[in-house]
Amino acid sequence: MRVALVMCPMRYRTNTTWFEALHNLSKGEPQFIRFFNKIRRRGLIDFRSYPLGPICLATTVKDQYQVRIFNFLDGDNRIADLVAFDPEVVSFTCSTGSALIWVAEVAGYIKKRCGSTIILGGPHVTLDPLGSLTTTVADFVIAGDGDIVFKELLGHIEGKNHIPQTGVWYRYNHSVQPANPAVVSDLSLLPVPDHSLVDQSCYRGVHIETSRGCRYACDFCFLSGMPQNHIYRVKPVEMVVAELKAVARLRDLSKSKVYIVDSNFRSNERILDLMSAFRKAQIKAEFWTASDTHLSREALKAMRERGFFFLHSGVEDGVSGRFPKITDREHLISFVKQVYAEGLSFGGDFILGYPEQKPADLKETVTLAKQLCKLALKKQRGPKITFQPHFFRPYPNTPVFGQMVARGWKSPKTFTEWGKLHDSISRGMIDPKMKFNYLSREDLIKVMFSFILLNIRYQLFPLAMIKLRQSILNIFRKFKTKDK
Numbered sequence: 001m002r003v004a005l006v007m008c009p010m011r012y013r014t015n016t017t018w019f020e021a022l023h024n025l026s027k028g029e030p031q032f033i034r035f036f037n038k039i040r041r042r043g044l045i046d047f048r049s050y051p052l053g054p055i056c057l058a059t060t061v062k063d064q065y066q067v068r069i070f071n072f073l074d075g076d077n078r079i080a081d082l083v084a085f086d087p088e089v090v091s092f093t094c095s096t097g098s099a100l101i102w103v104a105e106v107a108g109y110i111k112k113r114c115g116s117t118i119i120l121g122g123p124h125v126t127l128d129p130l131g132s133l134t135t136t137v138a139d140f141v142i143a144g145d146g147d148i149v150f151k152e153l154l155g156h157i158e159g160k161n162h163i164p165q166t167g168v169w170y171r172y173n174h175s176v177q178p179a180n181p182a183v184v185s186d187l188s189l190l191p192v193p194d195h196s197l198v199d200q201s202c203y204r205g206v207h208i209e210t211s212r213g214c215r216y217a218c219d220f221c222f223l224s225g226m227p228q229n230h231i232y233r234v235k236p237v238e239m240v241v242a243e244l245k246a247v248a249r250l251r252d253l254s255k256s257k258v259y260i261v262d263s264n265f266r267s268n269e270r271i272l273d274l275m276s277a278f279r280k281a282q283i284k285a286e287f288w289t290a291s292d293t294h295l296s297r298e299a300l301k302a303m304r305e306r307g308f309f310f311l312h313s314g315v316e317d318g319v320s321g322r323f324p325k326i327t328d329r330e331h332l333i334s335f336v337k338q339v340y341a342e343g344l345s346f347g348g349d350f351i352l353g354y355p356e357q358k359p360a361d362l363k364e365t366v367t368l369a370k371q372l373c374k375l376a377l378k379k380q381r382g383p384k385i386t387f388q389p390h391f392f393r394p395y396p397n398t399p400v401f402g403q404m405v406a407r408g409w410k411s412p413k414t415f416t417e418w419g420k421l422h423d424s425i426s427r428g429m430i431d432p433k434m435k436f437n438y439l440s441r442e443d444l445i446k447v448m449f450s451f452i453l454l455n456i457r458y459q460l461f462p463l464a465m466i467k468l469r470q471s472i473l474n475i476f477r478k479f480k481t482k483d484k
């Protein structure tokens with residue numbers, strides 16, 4: 001049976017509005033300026049384009065079925081290629097954003113053209129399985145961890161076994177059959193992802209998952225809407241090492257950027273165990289990951305020795321105590337000082353437009369960002385600090401979603417309407433009721449300009465200097481070679 005695993009694009013539209021271009025630049029992602037974007041791709045690259053989710057799914061069924069991954073994140077795949085594969089089953093990984101519109105349209109087209117069985121999974125589907133099933137052409141939707149139930153569901157489609165009792169929503173006799181989300185409580189039960197299922201030469205970096213879930217309960221995060229899957233679980237150290245060794249047989253790890261997929265890389269004891277195992281296995285790469293602010297100096301030093309160069313944390317806001325990750329500004333400042341002292345760069349993720357956030361709060365956010373910039377060590381080469389301001393987006397069934405509905409906000413009713421909502425937010429079309437009337441579009445534009453200036457000075461300019469220095473050195477090397 002031919003099975004297509006589809007990684008959806010980041011968004012529905014290919015054109016970029018001026019507001020989106022401004023937002024991209026405020027994150028240090030000037031896609032619309034080819035020169036600067038090329039420079040930036042030498043830094044934190046492939047964060048969004050590596051199809052780890054489909055790789056994990058494909059690993060579980062590759063021996064039983066003819067599986068092919070179509071990654072629309074990187075822009076190299078075409079819908080015509082998907083049609084040419086003539087899949088009997090197509091599974092879409094649906095994160096969120098305007099790409100939901102793309103999923104609805106492409107799934108409908110593939111079902112009509114190829115007669116394929118359509119499966120939807122991913123964060124949005126887990127948060128709203130009913131809407132994902134009843135307002136699309138999906139035959140099945142998977143809520144929660146799909147690794148194990150996906151294989152069982154394919155067996156059911158073939159007529160070999162019953163439908164899984166957890167994780168799978170479907171229709172029967174014109175009525176919806178619900179199910180509790182699937183949860184893999186013990187990650188050691190999963191196979192080591194087979195990264196040979198994609199052409200590694202197409203990617204400058206690779207993603208390695210070391211945990212699932214999160215220790216925190218930020219009310220705006222999609223994980224807060226799925227309590228069963230929110231539980232923090234870690235992979236055994238030996239599994240992580242085995243996966244990295246397998247990747248090293250496919251590509252030169254020493255020249256690769258490896259993103260550690262972990263919502264909160266924070267347990268000092270576990271980090272030291274991982275770094276010790278990496279050292280024994282002689283694993284070293286340009287690692288980067290997300291962490292909170294509780295890493296010890298010893299853990300940071302061990303990480304730097306193994307090649308870690310960048311950490312990013314969810315600072316979210318300049319108002320202390322509003323979010324559970326950063327409750328004390330002085331503690332954050334102390335942590336960032338330690339990060340710089342160990343030779344790593346730091347990235348702060350901020351949220352703009354959170355309900356009840358006021359213009360004065362945005363000023364505090366920018367003040368905090370400037371304060372973090374001043375901590376950067378002058379001797380440190382490369383980008384010292386990176387800021388990633390993101391617009392608040394409500395996700396179905398999260399705590400903040402419930403608060404907004406209670407205050408009169410009319411939420412989207414269909415899968416496609418959710419995509420349109422995210423698209424309107426990306427274009428700066430702010431629903432006043434969603435923002436509780438505290439922030440205007442002008443407030444958001446003003447704070448974006450502040451982050452643009454900070455990212456140019458502390459990220460893009462240092463990267464440009466590295467590029468210039470490398471170019472000059474290459475010219476000298478060529479002259480020396482000619483002289484010889």
